[in-house]
Amino acid sequence: MTINKKILQINPKDNVVVALDTLIKGSVVAFNDISIEVMEDIPVKHKMALETITSGATIYMYGVPVGIALIAIEKGGLLTVDNVKHSAAPYKFGGMNYSYSVDVATKWKEATFDGYYRNDGQVGTANFWIFIPLVFCQNRNLLVLKEAFETELGYKKENHHKVKLRNLMTGKDSESYESEGELTAQRWFPNIDGIKFLTHEGGCGGTRDDAKSLVRLLAGYIKNPNVAGATVLSLGCQHAQVSMLQEALKELQIETVKPVYYFEQQHYESESIMLNEVVETTYEGLKIANKNIRKPAPLSKLIIGLECGGSDGFSGITANPLIGLISDRINALGGKSILSEFPELCGVEQDLIDRCLSKHEAERFISLMESYNKKAESVGSGFDMNPSPGNIRDGLITDAIKSAGAATKGGRSTINAVLDYGEYVNNTGLHLLCTPGNDVESTTGLAGSGANLILFSTGLGTPTGNPICPVLKISSNSVLPERMKDIIDFDAGKIISAGISMDTLADQLMNLIIEVSSGRKQTKAASLGQDDFIPWKRGVSL
Incomplete structure (x- = not known):
């Protein structure tokens, strides 16, 4: 990853860069040993061509194809939905020779959280x-x-908005309340x-x-x-x-x-x-x-769901890779993690196939991906239509760009199992779970597959929670935590805004995970009572 104060190249193979700040037309940006004249205003988080990209040429980000140029894009030009269309690399099973290991600090090997032991050997982060x-x-x-x-x-909270409404009805001086109050009675x-x-x-x-x-x-x-x-x-x-x-x-x-x-x-x-x-x-x-009371449990008892929603142009370079590092650490400790949202894995299939532990799991992943996409195409949609208007406004203009960044939540661990929606985790390590990209349908599936904690990255902000599984909201930029204080638990944007290293932030996030898993700290979604539950009916939901 090559970064300066203005732009970032994620992979040396990439022919585009991400704007870390708004680039003004006519300004000159130094990159490595070259200078690039900005040919048009490039909004923050959007993509700029590092070189002239001819019509029909492949556009690379994260080292993989993410689009095709519909027309020539000059060096220093802005990539948009008008000059780029979605394109993803072909894929096939090519053998099993992948290995990966991560060195986990001794303090995490010895760390514990206070959880609820179950008769089947599982440990809950809540009861x-x-x-x-x-x-x-x-x-x-x-x-x-x-x-x-x-x-x-004693589980009902005061509704301050009822008080506000009552004051308006009676003509009394009204007060402004931002959230629900305390419990109305002792539990x-x-x-x-x-x-x-x-x-x-x-x-x-x-x-x-x-x-x-x-x-x-x-x-x-x-x-x-x-x-x-x-x-x-x-x-x-x-x-x-x-x-x-x-x-x-x-x-x-x-x-x-x-x-x-x-x-x-x-x-x-x-x-x-x-x-x-x-x-x-x-x-x-x-x-x-x-x-049942909380007792110390090793971090190997954590089952981490990996989710993103309301993604922006920084999600794939801050919050998602940070979650991926946490996933690798938990897996190295003997825990489990689950990467969901199959429409947001379109374009990175080959990397995921190469990381599968067995040919059976690789072929199952291919089968689930292709049958899902064909069903979407049969009704005039497809994975290429996954990016939302909000995604596009913030620089995620093709599904492959969005997917390449979303997949980084899975870190680099070997993929030990591939699950269909509703199947439960049994193995240790990283799992792929077939869910839609829809936030709530996906988080609903993660909890149903056994996740006892969900790490959820967002760049635009979403209140999504789950009834039984704590959902930690991790912001990809440092503006969002200030703008939406009541929904963000952790700021991963400090990688860019404050220059804090990924490892340092990972340590901070690990500590927060332990606090939440031990019941000593409540997530913002839980504080808001955000108990979202929508089962996927296997229709076309992207």
């Missing part, structure tokens, strides 16, 4: 009880139960971090495959180390049957490890009778769950 509807018909019942449990057990169960209600719109009305996918995902949530037990509500006649969930839990070898209580409304004389029984039974389960 939640979850309520799950097998079908959307039960969502109202969950909302009724949510009000009861959160209010009476009745101090060792239970929360009671979560996973409402959704599935379970019936879709295909049988949709129901199977949903049930497998819900089983993963019950198995997740952050979950102490579950209360399951069913109507009775829907596609997603109780027996299907029980079978999925049996496959995960979890059917007798955690308490799971089932209630089917069509077996009761009234809704009220069922809900009273739900309350009584769950209360007994909560008393048992509250007996």
Whole structure:
């Protein structure tokens, strides 16, 4: 990586550079032993040609093809959606000769976090009880139960906005509030971090495959180390049957490890009778769950989900590589990490294939990528349409540019397993998980595959969280933490804004991970109550 105060070349093979500050037309930028006249204004985070790029020529970033020039782009010119189109390198399985190791400092080998041990050997970074509807018909019942449990057990927070509205209605002097307040009452169960209600719109009305996918995902949530037990509500006649969930839990070898209580409304004389029984039974389960206390656990017990959303032109050079370094460290310690969002791996397939531990995993990755992309193309879309308007405005003008930066979240570790949506992690090391690029569908999948902590990079800002898995927001630039203080947990932009080394920031982030995993510090998403849960129905979602 070659960097000066104005521009950055990520890989020596690249024929474009990233603007670290706005470059003004007519100015001259020194780069290595050459001078480049800026031919037009280059906004910060956008890309400038290092040399004249002829029409039809390949554009390189991160050392890989990321686009084709639609017209000639002169040296010092701006790359835009009008002069560049998406292009990705071909790929194929070429053998298994990849190896990688990272030297982890002794202090991290000896470091621990305070977690909740489960009977299956997993360790949670939190201790939640979850309520799950097998079908959307039960969502109202969950909302009724949510009000009861959160209010009476001390998990409900003051709503300052209600006070603001009341003041406006009464004509009193109003106050301005930025976020939710403190808990309205002391928690009745101090060792239970929360009671979560996973409402959704599935379970019936879709295909049988949709129901199977949903049930497998819900089983993963019950198995997740952050979950102490579950209360399951069913109507009775829907596609997603109780027996299907029980079978999925049996496959995960979890059917007798955690308490799971089932209630089917069509077996009761009234809704009220069922809900009273739900309350009584769950209360007994909560008393048992509250007996579990945090104990020191090695960092090898961490399962890190790797996610990005609201990416900008700095994401692939600050926050994502920083997350990749953390992933490599955790894997070297014997932990697990999960890289998701398959539409954002388009263009870097060959590198990922080369890093797969076996031919089977490489071929599975290729199969999942190609079948997903073909399904998208069949309805007039495709991976090349993945960048959002916000991505494009901030310099991510092709999917391959976005993907090359997004993939750096996976570090350089060997890929030990490739998972389809809803499958659970079993191996140590780095996993690839087939999810959409949609933030919430992807984070929902990461938690369902076992992640007990998610590292989430963003350059534009997003409040996304998860009901059971702490989501740490890592900013790619130093402007965002000042502008959106209530959603950012860590500033990786200091790599550029303050010249702090990647290793130094990685040490700081490791310390924060330990604090969050130990329950001593809450993520911003958790403070906001951002419990986002949207199962992927396997349709075309990019």
